Amino acid sequence: MLIKKGAEANLYLEERFGRRVIIKRRLAKKYRIPELDNELRTYRTIHEAQIIHRAKEAGVPTPIILLIDISRKEIVMEYIHGRRIKEVLEEASSKERENICREIGRLIGKLHSNGIIHGDLTTSNMILTSDNRIVLIDFGLSEQTKELEARGVDLHLMRRCLQSSHYSHAEEAFEAIMKGYSEIVGEKETLNVLDKIKDIEKRGRYISGR
Amino acid sequence: MYSLGIESTADDFSVGIVSSDGEVLANIIDAYKSESGGIHPREAARHHADVAGKVIQRAFIEAGVTPKDIDIIAFSQGPGLGPCLRTGATAARALASYLNVPLVGVNHCVAHIEIGKLINRAEDPVTLYVSGGNTIVSAFEAGRYRIFGETLDIAVGNCLDVFAREAGLKMEEGKPPGRIVEEYASRGERYISLPYLVKGMDLSFSGLLTAAINLLREGRYKLEDVCFSFQEVAFSMLAEVTERALAHTEKTEVLLTGGVAANKRLQEMIRLIAEEHNARFCKVPKEYALDNGAMIAWTGILSYKCNITTPISKSYVKLKWRLDEVDVPWVEGEC
Numbered sequence: 420m421l422i423k424k425g426a427e428a429n430l431y432l433e434e435r436f437g438r439r440v441i442i443k444r445r446l447a448k449k450y451r452i453p454e455l456d457n458e459l460r461t462y463r464t465i466h467e468a469q470i471i472h473r474a475k476e477a478g479v480p481t482p483i484i485l486l487i488d489i490s491r492k493e494i495v496m497e498y499i500h501g502r503r504i505k506e507v508l509e510e511a512s513s514k515e516r517e518n519i520c521r522e523i524g525r526l527i528g529k530l531h532s533n534g535i536i537h538g539d540l541t542t543s544n545m546i547l548t549s550d551n552r553i554v555l556i557d558f559g560l561s562e563q564t565k566e567l568e569a570r571g572v573d574l575h576l577m578r579r580c581l582q583s584s585h586y587s588h589a590e591e592a593f594e595a596i597m598k599g600y601s602e603i604v605g606e607k608e609t610l611n612v613l614d615k616i617k618d619i620e621k622r623g624r625y626i627s628g629r
Numbered sequence: 630m631y632s633l634g635i636e637s638t639a640d641d642f643s644v645g646i647v648s649s650d651g652e653v654l655a656n657i658i659d660a661y662k663s664e665s666g667g668i669h670p671r672e673a674a675r676h677h678a679d680v681a682g683k684v685i686q687r688a689f690i691e692a693g694v695t696p697k698d699i700d701i702i703a704f705s706q707g708p709g710l711g712p713c714l715r716t717g718a719t720a721a722r723a724l725a726s727y728l729n730v731p732l733v734g735v736n737h738c739v740a741h742i743e744i745g746k747l748i749n750r751a752e753d754p755v756t757l758y759v760s761g762g763n764t765i766v767s768a769f770e771a772g773r774y775r776i777f778g779e780t781l782d783i784a785v786g787n788c789l790d791v792f793a794r795e796a797g798l799k800m801e802e803g804k805p806p807g808r809i810v811e812e813y814a815s816r817g818e819r820y821i822s823l824p825y826l827v828k829g830m831d832l833s834f835s836g837l838l839t840a841a842i843n844l845l846r847e848g849r850y851k852l853e854d855v856c857f858s859f860q861e862v863a864f865s866m867l868a869e870v871t872e873r874a875l876a877h878t879e880k881t882e883v884l885l886t887g888g889v890a891a892n893k894r895l896q897e898m899i900r901l902i903a904e905e906h907n908a909r910f911c912k913v914p915k916e917y918a919l920d921n922g923a924m925i926a927w928t929g930i931l932s933y934k935c936n937i938t939t940p941i942s943k944s945y946v947k948l949k950w951r952l953d954e955v956d957v958p959w960v961e962g963e964c
Binding site for chain 1: 862865901
């Protein structure tokens with residue numbers, strides 16, 4: 420069953436190996452010649468699976484990968500039961516919100532200190548499970564780098580998401596995230612990254628329209 | 630109301646005359662040519678100064694209007710090459726003060742989008758603007774043309790030009806280097822893997838350029854195949870970012886403009902993407918896709934109608950004036 424149609428890949432919810440799984444399939448593009456199309460989709464499928472795995476090594480909960488099917492450009496992964504942080508944050512008390520955001524900050528800190536940039540940090544890409552873990556999903560835009568710029572953009576996108584979807588407590592949520600982040604990467608690096616974010620937001624292209 | 634627009638951001642000096650209802654009465658383009666390829670800014674500026682009077686005169690003759698009929702003088706205030714911009718700005722200031730009409734400084738990138746919209750009767754497109762100096766994917770949102778993706782290093786047109794020169798492709802009078810690469814590419818058959826660099830929504834072409842040149846120097850591959858592979862990779866990168874912007878914004882038009890927009894293979898790719906997303910593919914005829922005065926004149930009218938003018942004291946050129954720094958209140962019909 421198709422559950423999400425993206426510009427690059429589709430997500431399907433299916434039954435495999437006697438359990439519910441998510442299948443991420445990268446789609447062939449008509450505008451590309453088949454050789455290049457095949458090369459890109461193969462590379463990206465492998466790359467995404469590798470990063471999901473490395474995130475796990477860094478101590479960040481991510482879906483378990485069950486199968487990588489190179490010929491079909493598919494990643495078959497565990498279906499995460501739980502609720503999206505996007506909805507959770509809306510109903511949570513201020514104390515719960517603080518705790519959740521701190522934990523999100525710690526997870527981002529773990530990614531960054533291991534040279535992983537998620538690339539699409541939104542509250543729709545985080546799931547709170549019944550055993551109170553936060554699982555990060557969709558590493559389709561992720562990359563491996565330790566560059567300050569990349570970390571700044573990653574966190575800036577997180578903030579943008581909070582401002583657009585969780586307007587009333589965006590700043591307090593972001594502050595809690597940065598507190599959690601600081602626990603992992605340390606105060607000095609946190610200040611560096613906050614400076615960078617300011618820098619990025621000053622640039623014309625990131626002046627938030629809404 | 631008539632607007633006279635002066636364009637001089639790079640190698641073209643151009644003057645256009647456009648009426649307030651969007652009729653282009655004249656659009657004269659005079660290009661600077663260098664012997665070695667590329668643009669030497671000071672020499673290009675000298676060319677502009679040499680031809681300015683003649684081009685302005687030709688525009689008046691072609692439009693069938695006299696200087697007295699002109700209501701505003703628009704000029705490209707940036708982004709571009711300093712000496713070239715200053716030459717155009719000087720001509721514009723002189724004309725505006727002599728005729729005693731308002732001066733309007735126009736952003737070159739905004740002008741490319743506006744003329745493309747005018748010609749295609751498009752309302753709200755995702756635009757892929759590709760030229761020797763710019764590589765931008767943009768769409769209107771909240772008062773400005775926002776940049777969804779852009780090059781992190783060199784423009785795709787620059788990448789094609791340098792490649793053509795390094796490859797020693799035989800240049801022909803009146804043909805841009807990219808056109809010659811396109812001709813070789815159309816005879817290529819074999820794809821050779823080259824670096825494909827899309828970072829988030831941004832693009833990088835410098836690594837591709839170096840790799841393609843190294844490939845040629847190795848001498849193991851046919852020139853046609855290298856051109857073919859080079860073009861396929863560069864344009865697939867552009868197409869991917871354009872498609873993402875289209876999927877994200879859910880707009881129903883795609884506008885392809887700039888000098889590189891003349892490439893047939895790139896047109897085909899963008900057309901396929903438009904079809905896939907049920908959007909209308911808007912192409913721009915060459916005289917309005919290349920740098921031209923008509924687009925400056927037309928954008929001058931749009932700005933002027935919103936009471937945007939540029940006093941001479943603020944008419945200094947802006948070499949790095951970004952597309953998304955410009956408020957475009959006319960898009961939402963506020964004026």
